[in-house]
Amino acid sequence: MESQSYDRDIEIVEVKPIEGKDLVFIEGFPDIGLVGAIAASYLIDKLQLEEVGYIDADLLPPIISVRGERIKELIRIYKGGRIVAIVSDIPLPAAIVKPLGSRLVSWAKSKNAELFLSLSGLPEPNRLNIDKPKIFVLGSTPELTEKLVQVDSVSKFKEGFIAGIKGIILREGARMNVNTAIVLAQSHYNYPDPGAAAEVVTYLSKLLKIDIDVGPLLESAEELKLKLRDLMRRTDQMMQGIQKSKELELPPVYL
């Protein structure tokens, strides 16, 4: 239904035909803590995936990206082995979220994808004091969720809302009968979180049985931690005495 009203504005361009058996699609569109964006870019780099296509849409802003002296599309598709990774240099404009999510899943279905993974962060206020962020997973079917938790004994995402394209991909997977899933790591809300991304990559390496060293991500994480601790300390002194009375605690209600 959405496809009819919006699809003419979205184009998935395969510069090299994207083919293969048991394809695993991985998207890292930027959101909480840039966890998905960092993890997907890291995968592309370490697995040396090849740029094979891009996505264009009227609703994307008039900006191009230049990387390594080359003009780049804003939303790019990479491939290597059975992995197809999708990354974006900009957060998705709100109006594109529903039609693009729907298009991506039907595109993956047309390729007989084995799995479509969304990578993301789960905002955790206490993140600074957590050494090893926890991973939560949710699949488009209970069976898929069960399989996903058995890898590395991660947790299920049990209750809540998932906003944005990652939610739409999950739902469209359920509707179109495509195995879609989300992998979330506890994350900073306001800062890029390479430590959370490292946990996501580690999980993926086990799930997909590929070998990746997350050392560089962990180093970035350590560096960030020191800077943030320092920042917090200074900020705390400034903020003391401000915003003390916003609490309005209500009892849990039957909903």
Added chain:
Amino acid sequence: MESQSYDRDIEIVEVKPIEGKDLVFIEGFPDIGLVGAIAASYLIDKLQLEEVGYIDADLLPPIISVRGERIKELIRIYKGGRIVAIVSDIPLPAAIVKPLGSRLVSWAKSKNAELFLSLSGLPEPNRLNIDKPKIFVLGSTPELTEKLVQVDSVSKFKEGFIAGIKGIILREGARMNVNTAIVLAQSHYNYPDPGAAAEVVTYLSKLLKIDIDVGPLLESAEELKLKLRDLMRRTDQMMQGIQKSKELELPPVYL
């Protein structure tokens, strides 16, 4: 008329066909005090209704709901016996109110529905001092209203405005010759009101001759009351002296 301009954007999906004689539709879209939402969810839970469908629309935001480790549509349809309950995890976007209200009534008509009930709250400033909120009812025809008040001797909703989808459902019922009605309980305006929901459920149990224990709702209500009383006391102290001159009393005018 509205159907033609809007309907292509709204889809009522019956995952399991919704069939049966004398069907009673009950909607609990969130509004004043979340009374309808709480009451409908409680019914679904206590009567163990089965999830049988959902409503999708371009105008709904790109969010999914996760409950009990499962992906859920935002607006869901449940069924059990002759009861069909519709609930939403989010307040309806304004632009969807008129077309959805119209669609729901014509959909119910196509099922030869016996009755379409909207559940809601009636804002009552003095709610905190009311132990047992009163129930008001209004049907799409005077005959239906008469029938509804005879159950448990509740009051008629006599004068005023009903905004939102609950008003539209009433009016479309009158226009399309479908028995639609609204059941309102005196309610908090700013807080979820399980006590008001309990009265609505009690009324429904008599109207529909089903047996439901509202104990848990009443407990939540009691807990809320204590917290609110405490909150009020503290707020009152803060607010004293503020906003004293907004009154501009005019004599009643012939309108």
Added chain:
Amino acid sequence: MESQSYDRDIEIVEVKPIEGKDLVFIEGFPDIGLVGAIAASYLIDKLQLEEVGYIDADLLPPIISVRGERIKELIRIYKGGRIVAIVSDIPLPAAIVKPLGSRLVSWAKSKNAELFLSLSGLPEPNRLNIDKPKIFVLGSTPELTEKLVQVDSVSKFKEGFIAGIKGIILREGARMNVNTAIVLAQSHYNYPDPGAAAEVVTYLSKLLKIDIDVGPLLESAEELKLKLRDLMRRTDQMMQGIQKSKELELPPVYL
């Protein structure tokens, strides 16, 4: 012209067919001092006009009105003898003003209406000190204006602007060759003005040769006057010293 672009969104529904010779249409859409709304509602009540139809439009808000335990359309049509009265429970949304005005006049034309009257208020800053508000009239043709002033020797509306649907109805009458006219009474700008409405009703009773007692309207007016005088006195004390330098008087310019 407007009809083509907008008309599909406006529906004039005659629940009982509106027929008859020499029909006089009277609209009391809410505007300055609610004069038209009060006068038209008073007529409907005192002449015991029967509800015979309504107007619906996509652009109307999703609200229903409940009066006397009954669901009401927002814009209703009443009839009795040769009088057809149109009233609205809400001020008209801006976008509906031009198409609705045009539709109403062509609808009246299709009924061979003798006259289409708009009732309204003329804001008068000194209203509080005026015992008997003056009536001003203007017809879609000079001939009609002449006829209207001969009734009860009221004044002509000579110079100025008439905004909103009442202006559109006048102009469309002139364009479509339908006798349309406006009847205005000096009125409060910010308060409902039953006294102004009383003068309008009195004028109509002479124009249409019908007998109506405006006693209740005059009583409401008296009551309002006392309250406003009191309000003014208190407000004046507060406002003294504020807003003293907004005057920027320019000489009259040749326009």
Added chain:
Amino acid sequence: MESQSYDRDIEIVEVKPIEGKDLVFIEGFPDIGLVGAIAASYLIDKLQLEEVGYIDADLLPPIISVRGERIKELIRIYKGGRIVAIVSDIPLPAAIVKPLGSRLVSWAKSKNAELFLSLSGLPEPNRLNIDKPKIFVLGSTPELTEKLVQVDSVSKFKEGFIAGIKGIILREGARMNVNTAIVLAQSHYNYPDPGAAAEVVTYLSKLLKIDIDVGPLLESAEELKLKLRDLMRRTDQMMQGIQKSKELELPPVYL
């Protein structure tokens, strides 16, 4: 091109057919100092032009004008001899500027117009100290400009921007091969400027070889001048000391 997307919404209605040889169209849509509006209205009055048509558009606001006890269209067309004057009671809504400008020029072309004149003001900060505002002219072709400056030795408008419908009319004239021109007088920016209008009318009387007394305009101008001088004096005292540091002078740049 614009015509196709907008024209259906604009109607030029000739209540009396507008015909004749060597027609000169003059528009006085309100802008800077209302110079064009004052000058065109003055012409209509003194030359006793006859109201022969009007312009309507969906984009015009729902307002009518009443003048001399008669309902008036907002944008009116007057004619007398070979002069066709167009005036508006309201500033043109922005969205109508381009399509209306284009329509007016092609309409004038269809009448084999000899000339289409826009009357306007040129904002002059030092206006208060200028006794006789200068006139500037610009034609749609250099040849026309030359002819226009030879009348009464006025100045050419040499460099700058002309915004609004007067600019569009000039450009469309150049594109469609219709002689269009603008006549500007130095003018107040914030106040109606009858003195500037007087100069425009004087210029027109020479250009079109018609006889018009501008005495009443000059009297209004004198009166305005005294009031403004007084206003300035009082304002200056208030403003002293405020807004002193907005200057940021840059050298002229090669553009």
Added chain:
Amino acid sequence: MESQSYDRDIEIVEVKPIEGKDLVFIEGFPDIGLVGAIAASYLIDKLQLEEVGYIDADLLPPIISVRGERIKELIRIYKGGRIVAIVSDIPLPAAIVKPLGSRLVSWAKSKNAELFLSLSGLPEPNRLNIDKPKIFVLGSTPELTEKLVQVDSVSKFKEGFIAGIKGIILREGARMNVNTAIVLAQSHYNYPDPGAAAEVVTYLSKLLKIDIDVGPLLESAEELKLKLRDLMRRTDQMMQGIQKSKELELPPVYL
């Protein structure tokens, strides 16, 4: 794709047919430091290019430009030898950027253009202390970039974003197989920068083997520099002590 939805609103009008071999298109739409606008205008002036066409669009504002007593289109096309230069008197409205960029490249392609150059500025905070701004280039293909850097040994633009029509032209060149490139000079962000424009012109003179004296541009640059130095000095005194705590340094993250 974009062409279909937008193109009807953009018209490239060739008043004189634009023909020839090995055409080089140069656009100087206004952006950072007006570098492209100044450089392109300077070329047009010094090479005495002839005005041969213009671009019109519904989305352009209703403004005309007057230069040398003549009405000018806002976006003009000039030609001389194999050079086709495009300049605009106003910054492009955002909504026109994507469709116009796409149209320009396909138009150039239809002319078998050898090259399409965008001229622009690269914001450089330290610009005031740079005597000779550096030139950066980027072509739509790596081969083109290589050729461009060999002229006068300028630098490659390696990493970053290019927003606006200059980015779109680069990308559309890559997509449509047209040689497009951008030439950027280090520039002031907030002030027109004739010195940066001089470097761009110098580069072009070598690339295109044409002879142009940039003396006047350099003089303007020198004059600007003195004024800005003075301005900075005065501003610095004012700003001391303000805005000291906006830094929030984060470690580089793997993206």
